[in-house]
Amino acid sequence: MIRLDPLFLCRGVALVAALLLSGCTSLDYYGQLAGGQLRLLHAREPVATIIADPSSDPKLRDHLIKSQQARVFASSHLHLPDNRSYRLYVDIGRPFVVWNVFATDEFSLDAMSQCFPIAGCVAYRGYYNPSDARGEAALQRLAGKDVYLSGVETYSTLGWFDDPIISSMLHWGDERLAALIFHELAHQLFYVKDDSEFNESYANFVEQEGGRQWRVARGLAPEKESDSKQRDQFTQLVLDARERLKKLYAQPLPPNEMRVRKAAEFERLRSDYRQMRDSQWAGDKRYDPWINAPMNNAKLLPFGLYDQWLPAFAALYKQVNGDWPAFYGEVKRLGGLPIGPRKAALRKLMGG
Incomplete structure (x- = not known):
């Protein structure tokens, strides 16, 4: 969500x-x-x-x-x-x-x-x-x-x-x-x-x-794998669209052409979503309201905020064998680095 x-x-x-x-x-x-x-x-x-x-x-x-x-x-x-x-x-x-x-x-x-x-x-x-x-x-x-x-x-x-x-x-x-x-x-x-x-x-x-x-x-069943998988796939779909838009905006194009290509990227995002929904999710429409509403750059911002480094923190938690105090200690160590080395360390944790 x-x-x-x-x-x-x-x-x-x-x-x-x-x-x-x-x-x-x-x-x-x-x-x-x-x-x-x-x-x-x-x-x-x-x-x-x-x-x-x-x-x-x-x-x-x-x-x-x-x-x-x-x-x-x-x-x-x-x-x-x-x-x-x-x-x-x-x-x-x-x-x-x-x-x-x-x-x-x-x-x-x-x-x-x-x-x-x-x-x-x-x-x-x-x-x-x-x-x-x-x-x-x-x-x-x-x-x-x-x-x-x-x-x-x-x-x-x-x-x-x-x-x-x-x-x-x-x-x-x-x-x-x-x-x-x-x-x-x-x-x-x-x-x-x-x-x-x-x-x-x-x-x-x-x-x-x-x-x-x-x-x-509490002895409860884990979250449905299908739910978490759909959430992750949807998030990645949006992050991929963000990357394509970043590359587009870096090009020296005239404004009118840029607007046309920007609109085409948002339509591609919608098309990719519908293909995934219908072929992999058995038509589950939980994300339809978001994807069908008006689209722009600002609407994509929250995805970068919440998900960009999530795999890095998961890898860090695994490195400390699920020890929460040790995990927080490593988070504080990373947070104390200058921004450049911090991002480099996070990319390394993600295997990049």
Whole structure:
């Protein structure tokens, strides 16, 4: 499933002035970030209180009981931070906590990034109000950018706050909720400034491998191999399209010809998908809504964020014989390298 995060927010309004000194963006933008974060903080309540309250919704209580079992597993077995994060709950009354706006130039796959003094640069701008996100997206389109708008279920404050379980995290069931907890706690454990691909691929590996081990610990059958295989094949299909587009945009072509060839590449992606769906997936149409919706460069950005180095982290985990503390130690070692040697080390892990 395609998911976008994290949106890093600093410690409330006290840091808004400091952020402005960086010259990154406007008071209004940072104000809505600080205000949204403060509202979440004020609305938190202990999960244990909700579970113990007989008037609590039974379905919610059941979700939260299972979430706390996964939360204990995260620290005791996966060696993720043991703190109050995901032992609190907030009902936000909407499907997403934030909306992210991705934007690229017409003939580029480089994101228009948003920079923060502590967290560094990320590949999107995040908004708590969907109207604000739509407004930003409209402005970027008027400027001639390719734009993609996506809702986000949760995000990590990298340990600055005790992050809560948010009602938006419950929509896809208990397995998904556990996976989100593992992913976001991984961000709290380690985060590299200015390298979203490294951060998200690392956290995505912890999410996937942690989810597999969580199922084993409960005596459940592993995820259907067909589901994971389809997800991996679909992801690779999109990454292949990205590579073709990168090569196209590097060519010195006139704009009109570039637009025609760009459109042809997106049509090739759709055609390749349908061929794979019908010949290998028995017509399973789970990705049809995404593939049939309008396509542009910005829509492809999340795939590079979440999957680029996933095989490298899987190889690293295998090298340390599945020892989580040793794995995190190696992740920190890689993250401490300059960007060039870091990428070279990751490519080596992938056999490249």
